[in-house]
Amino acid sequence: MTLVAGIDSSTQSCKVVVRDLASGALVREGRAAHPEGTEVHPDAWWAALLSALTAAGGLDDVAAISIAGQQHGMVVLDADARVIRPALLWNDTRSAQAARDLIDEFGAADLASRTGSVPVASFTATKLRWLRDAEPDAAARVAAVALPHDWLTWRLRGYGPADESELGPVLEELVTDRSDASGTSYWNPRAGTYDRDILVAALGHDAVLPRVLGPAEPAGTTIAHTATAAATTAATGRPAAAAESTDVAGTTTTVTIPAGIVVGPGAGDNAGAALGLGATEGDVIVSIGTSGTVFAVTGAPSSDATGTVAGFADASGAFLPLVATLNAARILDSTAALLGIDHDTLGTLALAAEPGSHGLVLQPYFEGERTPNLPDATATLFGMTMASTTRENLARASIEGLLCGLADGLDAVRAVGVEPRRILLIGGAALNPAVQQIAAQVFDVAVTVPEPGEYVANGAALQAAWTLTGTRPSWPVSLVASPAADHRPIIREQYAARAAAAPTAPTPAALTPIASPA
Numbered sequence: 062m063t064l065v066a067g068i069d070s071s072t073q074s075c076k077v078v079v080r081d082l083a084s085g086a087l088v089r090e091g092r093a094a095h096p097e098g099t100e101v102h103p104d105a106w107w108a109a110l111l112s113a114l115t116a117a118g119g120l121d122d123v124a125a126i127s128i129a130g131q132q133h134g135m136v137v138l139d140a141d142a143r144v145i146r147p148a149l150l151w152n153d154t155r156s157a158q159a160a161r162d163l164i165d166e167f168g169a170a171d172l173a174s175r176t177g178s179v180p181v182a183s184f185t186a187t188k189l190r191w192l193r194d195a196e197p198d199a200a201a202r203v204a205a206v207a208l209p210h211d212w213l214t215w216r217l218r219g220y221g222p223a224d225e226s227e228l229g230p231v232l233e234e235l236v237t238d239r240s241d242a243s244g245t246s247y248w249n250p251r252a253g254t255y256d257r258d259i260l261v262a263a264l265g266h267d268a269v270l271p272r273v274l275g276p277a278e279p280a281g282t283t284i285a286h287t288a289t290a291a292a293t294t295a296a297t298g299r300p301a302a303a304a305e306s307t308d309v310a311g312t313t314t315t316v317t318i319p320a321g322i323v324v325g326p327g328a329g330d331n332a333g334a335a336l337g338l339g340a341t342e343g344d345v346i347v348s349i350g351t352s353g354t355v356f357a358v359t360g361a362p363s364s365d366a367t368g369t370v371a372g373f374a375d376a377s378g379a380f381l382p383l384v385a386t387l388n389a390a391r392i393l394d395s396t397a398a399l400l401g402i403d404h405d406t407l408g409t410l411a412l413a414a415e416p417g418s419h420g421l422v423l424q425p426y427f428e429g430e431r432t433p434n435l436p437d438a439t440a441t442l443f444g445m446t447m448a449s450t451t452r453e454n455l456a457r458a459s460i461e462g463l464l465c466g467l468a469d470g471l472d473a474v475r476a477v478g479v480e481p482r483r484i485l486l487i488g489g490a491a492l493n494p495a496v497q498q499i500a501a502q503v504f505d506v507a508v509t510v511p512e513p514g515e516y517v518a519n520g521a522a523l524q525a526a527w528t529l530t531g532t533r534p535s536w537p538v539s540l541v542a543s544p545a546a547d548h549r550p551i552i553r554e555q556y557a558a559r560a561a562a563a564p565t566a567p568t569p570a571a572l573t574p575i576a577s578p579a
């Protein structure tokens with residue numbers, strides 16, 4: 062049996078799957094938690110990856126591997142390949158003003174046509190501009206910029222600072238793929254080239270950028286080496302990466318990497334999920350993890366000058382128009398914690414309330430919001446009366462608020478030409494039966510739920526198999542639930558009415574004056 066491995070280094074954790082190349086069957090898996098926070102030292106991801114690999118039984122019998130990961134995170138390296146400062150993650154909003162500055166300098170339409178997207182605080186270019194403005198000494202030392210999956214792939218292949226790696230600080234060996242490059246705001250998905258003018262405008266100077274590999278183009282093969290990481294995140298002062306629910310702060314994980322494992326190009330996590338699901342025309346994927354995302358694989362690139370839909374590339378040579386929200390599964394985590402219950406009980410309570418939650422509406426911008434672009438917004442609960450303010454209605458309102466934001470995202474991907482025939486619901490919160498049932502009430506498209514699984518890691522494993530053999534596998538994906546269509550327009554109508562009246566209502570991008578480039 063030939064085995065391939067796929068990794069999802071996501072916001073909250075690192076997940077590893079090992080699969081049979083021929084059938085796609087899951088052979089073994091492992092996971093490890095990431096630190097909390099929107100600023101994380103990449104060493105913590107490396108420690109979690111090695112810990113998850115160990116939990117998944119190591120790589121001795123694995124023929125190929127690929128790493129997918131959270132998009133956009135800013136990993137900055139100096140000339141000795143040392144990480145200059147903790148990475149700013151996609152959900153860190155401190156670069157909101159930097160995004161506005163870049164839009165003022167280039168114009169939204171120009172950025173959309175050059176990079177497929179109008180940047181918000183999530184995008185890497187805005188984080189580089191923030192670094193240039195807020196930490197100019199650090200910015201001046203930047204010799205290379207990478208994304209989370211690029212840096213982890215490079216470390217796995219044996220590169221890194223001289224005293225921590227077998228092959229040393231060879232920045233030119235950094236690689237990425239089309240899907241993750243398209244989330245930087247300095248890569249053009251139509252042309253397949255970096256836009257170094259935007260990079261220089263953001264960072265203040267040029268830098269080494271990872272070589273962009275095509276689908277199934279190998280990053281290389283591993284050399285035999287020992288990879289070691291200490292489970293500590295001293296740079297952030299936050300908890301150590303650790304096997305979930307196990308405190309291993311201060312422990313060191315060592316993994317023996319054998320020679321000759323083919324390393325695939327990797328992917329952004331959403332593109333990885335599209336690969337893992339085998340998404341085809343008519344499929345819209347709705348993922349409810351830390352981020353909420355709505356996306357589809359399309360043959361043609363998109364560019365939305367309003368900034369709502371990001372015009373990403375996918376991991377198969379096609380494109381991936383995508384809407385992302387900053388608040389998703391954690392809305393339910395917060396509400397469950399507030400009510401002092403677990404996720405299952407939250408779901409049970411929610412299903413005991415009527416659609417529309419008796420007028421209770423949660424606009425769930427707990428961490429600011431990305432779509433709509435309201436980085437400083439806070440959450441608001443509308444419609445509180447003696448009758449509506451019950452635990453049941455609050456539980457349901459939290460799920461309805463989450464899903465209404467994603468339904469707005471579905472409308473936006475439709476507006477760039479996607480014609481959805483079914484929704485594939487994935488991500489941690491999609492496991493919740495109440496989320497599945499209420500999704501069938503909020504979306505006006507049939508909702509289907511694939512069997513529980515790590516679809517980003519599965520996509521990375523499939524990419525590893527594709528890279529090894531040169532042929533894209535077609536592994537089966539079972540659907541476990543198709544909640545009966547039960548569309549209840551009232552849910553979105555009352556949400557839209559509250560959003561329109563809210564003080565945080567967004568200014569339509571079309572009405573925002575955009576300065577011409579200098």
Ligand SMILES: Nc1ncnc2c1ncn2[C@@H]1O[C@H](COP(=O)(O)OP(=O)(O)O)[C@@H](O)[C@H]1O
Pocket residue numbers: 071072073074349350351352390391393394404405488489490491492493
């Ligand atoms: N049954 C459930 N109901 C609601 N939320 C859940 C459930 N199971 C897991 N989650 C939430 O899903 C999130 C993790 O999902 P995941 O897709 O792995 O996120 P990420 O990829 O961003 O790390 C966590 O916030 C977790 O609390």
Ligand SMILES: O=C(CO)[C@@H](O)[C@H](O)COP(=O)(O)O
Pocket residue numbers: 071072073130131132133151183244329330331350351352353354385
């Ligand atoms: O920013 C985006 C997409 O543009 C997010 O999808 C991140 O890629 C994080 O994903 P999760 O860790 O929440 O799955």
